[in-house]
Amino acid sequence: MGWKSMREWSKASTVAVVLVTCGTIAWGAFGPDGTTSPPAESAWQLPASTRPVVAATATRQLVTLNTMDPAHVDQHLDAWEQATTATERELLRKHRAAMRAQYLRERETLSAARVSTMVPISAHAGGHGPDAVNGSADLMAVVRLTSTKPGRPPVKKLRGYRVHMMLTPNGWRVSGLLDMLGGSIITLSSTGGDGPPSREYLMRKDAREMMTALARGEGRDVLTDSAADDYDRIWGRAGAPQRPAKGEAVAVEIIRQDDDSAELLVFLNLRMTETVLLGDMTTILTSERGKLALRVTIVPDGSGWQITRLRDA
Numbered sequence: 001m002g003w004k005s006m007r008e009w010s011k012a013s014t015v016a017v018v019l020v021t022c023g024t025i026a027w028g029a030f031g032p033d034g035t036t037s038p039p040a041e042s043a044w045q046l047p048a049s050t051r052p053v054v055a056a057t058a059t060r061q062l063v064t065l066n067t068m069d070p071a072h073v074d075q076h077l078d079a080w081e082q083a084t085t086a087t088e089r090e091l092l093r094k095h096r097a098a099m100r101a102q103y104l105r106e107r108e109t110l111s112a113a114r115v116s117t118m119v120p121i122s123a124h125a126g127g128h129g130p131d132a133v134n135g136s137a138d139l140m141a142v143v144r145l146t147s148t149k150p151g152r153p154p155v156k157k158l159r160g161y162r163v164h165m166m167l168t169p170n171g172w173r174v175s176g177l178l179d180m181l182g183g184s185i186i187t188l189s190s191t192g193g194d195g196p197p198s199r200e201y202l203m204r205k206d207a208r209e210m211m212t213a214l215a216r217g218e219g220r221d222v223l224t225d226s227a228a229d230d231y232d233r234i235w236g237r238a239g240a241p242q243r244p245a246k247g248e249a250v251a252v253e254i255i256r257q258d259d260d261s262a263e264l265l266v267f268l269n270l271r272m273t274e275t276v277l278l279g280d281m282t283t284i285l286t287s288e289r290g291k292l293a294l295r296v297t298i299v300p301d302g303s304g305w306q307i308t309r310l311r312d313a
Helices: 006-018 050-067 070-082 085-093 096-106 199-214 229-239
Strands: 109-124 135-148 155-168 171-179 248-257 262-269 272-279 280-285 291-301 304-312
Touching: 006 272, 050 070, 050 135, 050 155, 050 291, 070 085, 070 096, 085 096, 085 171, 085 280, 109 248, 109 291, 155 291, 199 248, 199 262, 199 291, 199 304, 229 291, 229 304
Parallel strands: none
Antiparallel strands: 109 135, 135 155, 155 171, 248 262, 262 291, 272 280, 291 304
16 A cells, blocks of 8 residues: 555544544454454564554554543543554644543543454554654554434444554554545555556455445446345445445455455445434534445456455454
8 A cells, every 4th residue: 555654644634533522533453353364474574473462452552542431531531642652642632622622512422342344454663753663563444333422312333444553662552543434545556666566456456446336336247146135235224325426435455365255345435414403403414324344255257356245344
C-alpha cells in the first residue's frame, strides 16, 4: 500500500480522533477467532515472535480506546492517552477539552466493543517520531460497538480502521488511525519498488472494481455458488436502493490466499442517508446501515475472478 507520511496521515485521521464523541476510535487484535492468516513473511519484517505480543497489547489498549462512560470521562480520557503515542496522543491532548465537553453534554456511552475481523498487514524495524524505538506494525480492523445516549435506543455501529502501532520505550502503542468507512480511501501501491504489478495488487484492484460495481447494484454476473443469495440478504438487510449510484469499495485487504481461492476483507460504503428527528429539527444523516465490512471469497475464472461467498466480517 502506498502510505502517506505520518504527518499527512494524521490530517486524514484527525476527524476520526477529534470526533471521538461519535465512537470512531477503533480497537483490535490479530484474528480473534484464530483463523486469520498472518501476512507474507516479506511484509512482516520483525521476528515472528512479535506477532502475539502486538496482538495482546493491541487488544488491551484498543479495547480501552473504545470504552466510554460519561460518569467517569476524565478517567477514560487519561486511559486513552496512555494507550497512544505520537500522532494520536498529540491529537487527543490537543482536543481533550472539546471531547470532554461533548461527552458531558451528549452523555454518550460506548460499550460492547469487539473486533470481528482483524488482518495484520505488515511490520517493520524502526519507526517515526521521537518515541519510536524498534518497530512499527500496520493492521486492518473491523470494529462493532454500541453507542447509547439518554432517551434514545442503543445504536449498533460498525467501524473499519487502518491501525498503526509503534514500539516505544513503554511497549507497543497506537500511533495512528485511519477511518476507512468515514470517507478515507487507501491508494494501492502496485509493487514494492520497480517492476511489474504484483499478483496481490492486481487481485485487490480487481476485487475493488467488482465490489464497487456491486455496491452500485451492478455486475451481478460475477456472483456464483451462494454469493448471489448472500448479496440479496446483506443488501436487503441494509435497506439499500436498487442502484445506489455513489456506493464504493473503499478498501480491500487479503486475509488469505492460495492457488485455488482467496478470502478478502472489503470495506463498502453504500453512501446511504436517513432522516432523523433531533429535538424539533429534522436532519439528514449518513446511515450506519450503509456501512458494510465483508469477508469475500473469490476464485480465478480465466483471466478474471468470480465471487463464491459474501459474509459479514
